[in-house]
Amino acid sequence: MNITRNVLGGLSLWLSLAGLGAQTLKFELVDQYKIVVRGSIGPLQGLKLLIDTGAMPSMVDRRVAKKLALNVEEAEYVAFGTKARVQTTVLPNIRLGARHVDAVPAGVADLSYLHGVDVIVGLDVLSRVSFSIDYVERRLEFGPVLARKPGLRLEATPPFITVQLSISGKPFRFLVDTGSSRLILFENRVRNRLPFLAVHGELVLYHLAGSSRLQRVFLPPLEADGSTIQHVEGFMSDQSLDGYPPGIDGVLGLRALASKHIDLDFERGRLAFD
Numbered sequence: 001m002n003i004t005r006n007v008l009g010g011l012s013l014w015l016s017l018a019g020l021g022a023q024t025l026k027f028e029l030v031d032q033y034k035i036v037v038r039g040s041i042g043p044l045q046g047l048k049l050l051i052d053t054g055a056m057p058s059m060v061d062r063r064v065a066k067k068l069a070l071n072v073e074e075a076e077y078v079a080f081g082t083k084a085r086v087q088t089t090v091l092p093n094i095r096l097g098a099r100h101v102d103a104v105p106a107g108v109a110d111l112s113y114l115h116g117v118d119v120i121v122g123l124d125v126l127s128r129v130s131f132s133i134d135y136v137e138r139r140l141e142f143g144p145v146l147a148r149k150p151g152l153r154l155e156a157t158p159p160f161i162t163v164q165l166s167i168s169g170k171p172f173r174f175l176v177d178t179g180s181s182r183l184i185l186f187e188n189r190v191r192n193r194l195p196f197l198a199v200h201g202e203l204v205l206y207h208l209a210g211s212s213r214l215q216r217v218f219l220p221p222l223e224a225d226g227s228t229i230q231h232v233e234g235f236m237s238d239q240s241l242d243g244y245p246p247g248i249d250g251v252l253g254l255r256a257l258a259s260k261h262i263d264l265d266f267e268r269g270r271l272a273f274d
Contacts (some may be wrong), residue, residue, distance in 0.1 A: 022143030025097050027051070029138055033181035033255035036117060037140060040095045042068055047118040049096065051140065053264070054177030054251060055122035056159045058094070058104055059208070061111040064118050065089060072108050086208070094125060099142060101125050113206045120179070123161065133178065133262040135255075145263040148272035151225050155269070157245050163252065163271050166223035168195060172249040176271060178262075180253030184214065187238045189249045195220075203235060212239050224257070232256055
């Protein structure tokens with residue numbers, strides 16, 4: 001079954017995709033993991049759009065919303081367990097090359113912490129079609145992808161997509177996040193299933209709701225689809241988990257797994273990487 005129907009129910013955003021073949025877009029790789037492409041909303045062209053499967057819903061910067069004269073309402077947003085007040089709106093469209101999405105619900109917030117990003121294109125938009133990321137050539141390709149190994153089963157843990165990895169022989173479920181480079185564990189959900197993890201420093205992570213302080217930890221090897229992945233740096237978060245489904249144990253920044261290539265195959269429900 002198409003995983004996007006499980007995740008997002010009856011939303012009908014990718015109305016313009018029928019009949020379109022694969023399309024390749026070049027992207028800018030910021031900080032070696034943020035995928036930023038050029039796109040447009042309404043009459044505004046050349047906007048910087050961050051591709052972020054860990055965001056739900058999509059977000060637009062306040063200054064862009066003001067230029068578009070959008071109607072806004074108040075709402076609440078959760079990032080790493082921290083709640084923030086944001087405004088919501090409906091974007092007239094989002095265009096990425098020949099592909100476009102009409103009438104996109106989105107949050108409105110200050111995205112200045114992303115240093116020039118105008119829009120976060122979230123899972124509500126991205127899960128409408130499979131896509132591949134080539135970090136070496138810096139290409140983003142929308143459309144059917146080839147079956148590849150190694151791979152993980154993509155599952156819906158609404159409103160997110162998740163995969164399962166094994167650590168010390170025990171299963172853990174992670175939110176799939178193209179907008180991050182880190183593997184983050186939620187301490188309140190994993191402390192009873194993991195051996196003691198040695199701490200070797202801290203990291204301050206900035207996000208929409210402010211900032212979070214994470215502990216750097218040494219992780220045992222990860223197991224994914226029969227493959228063992230060594231030397232993945234982990235981070236432990238003790239933040240509140242309000243807003244996260246109970247089945248999610250952490251966040252998997254895909255750049256932590258893949259140095260070259262990632263496929264997000266929503267038709268087969270597979271995440272492949274190398």
